[in-house]
Amino acid sequence: MLLTYRIYRRICAILGLKKEDQVLFTGRLENQERKMLIKYKDGKMYNVRIIPIPMAGKTSVSFIDNAKGSTPAEEPVPKDRTAQIAGQNTVRVLWKPPADTSQCGNKYLVIVKNETFQDKATVTDTKYVLSNMNPASVYIFNIHATDKQGKPFNASASIKVRLSKTQYTTVKNLSVSKVNGSAIKVSWSKPVPADKFKDEYHVTVYGQDLKKTYTTKETSIVAGGLDFTKLDKVTVQNVWKNGTMFPAVATVSVKRGKC
Numbered sequence: 120m121l122l123t124y125r126i127y128r129r130i131c132a133i134l135g136l137k138k139e140d141q142v143l144f145t146g147r148l149e150n151q152e153r154k155m156l157i158k159y160k161d162g163k164m165y166n167v168r169i170i171p172i173p174m175a176g177k178t179s180v181s182f183i184d185n186a187k188g189s190t191p192a193e194e195p196v197p198k199d200r201t202a203q204i205a206g207q208n209t210v211r212v213l214w215k216p217p218a219d220t221s222q223c224g225n226k227y228l229v230i231v232k233n234e235t236f237q238d239k240a241t242v243t244d245t246k247y248v249l250s251n252m253n254p255a256s257v258y259i260f261n262i263h264a265t266d267k268q269g270k271p272f273n274a275s276a277s278i279k280v281r282l283s284k285t286q287y288t289t290v291k292n293l294s295v296s297k298v299n300g301s302a303i304k305v306s307w308s309k310p311v312p313a314d315k316f317k318d319e320y321h322v323t324v325y326g327q328d329l330k331k332t333y334t335t336k337e338t339s340i341v342a343g344g345l346d347f348t349k350l351d352k353v354t355v356q357n358v359w360k361n362g363t364m365f366p367a368v369a370t371v372s373v374k375r376g377k378c
Contacts, residue, residue: 197216198215210248210252222266228265229261229262252366255283255285259277260279285312317359320334324342326345355369
């Protein structure tokens with residue numbers, strides 16, 4: 120069927136659309152019917168179906184769908200996302216491609232965040248693995264499909280993950296006190312639940328042009344050879360039973376010149 124300019128103008132007249140509003144016009148022949156999409160500057164899209172009826176060798180419009188217009192087609196979004204435990208404090212997030220992949224490339228943008236952390240990665244597989252997670256924290260994964268040029272669509276599929284309802288913590292009651300003119304004592308109490316962690320702690324003293332690290336099995340250390348006027352902060356990080364580091368640190372500030 121030949122879609123003539125006269126038929127096109129007839130459709131626009133029925134829809135009440137002005138010629139100057141037109142942005143894009145496409146059409147295809149399908150089962151002896153002409154289906155076309157007209158998009159206008161106001162963002163509306165009209166899906167039109169034309170059935171040919173013989174009239175002295177000409178074609179006329181006999182049926183129009185969605186004559187009142189509709190919102191733009193939705194962007195492709197990954198579907199059926201799930202999360203699996205993949206190891207100690209590690210999660211594997213999986214998904215399936217969008218239902219309609221005609222606009223999509225072969226990449227996905229994954230953005231993951233919690234209250235203290237945010238990261239993003241572009242992957243070509245339909246999975247993403249995040250390790251060294253805080254079990255008590257809620258992580259939000261947003262998964263975007265991309266177009267054929269690799270640009271992510273605005274729409275995304277989301278999933279929230281938390282490994283445990285138990286509140287795991289950094290060390291408690293962290294404090295710093297002065298021992299003498301060049302040494303400090305750093306003290307703390309065990310994290311909770313204590314039976315999930317080793318008796319091992321990594322302590323770091325920071326300052327101007329200074330970074331000293333210590334490892335101990337006790338809940339305190341003495342750090343010497345320091346210039347109090349250059350001290351900034353002290354951090355303590357606890358260790359899981361399996362030997363991996365807890366993904367957060369306890370921090371205490373130290374005023375320069377005072378302790």
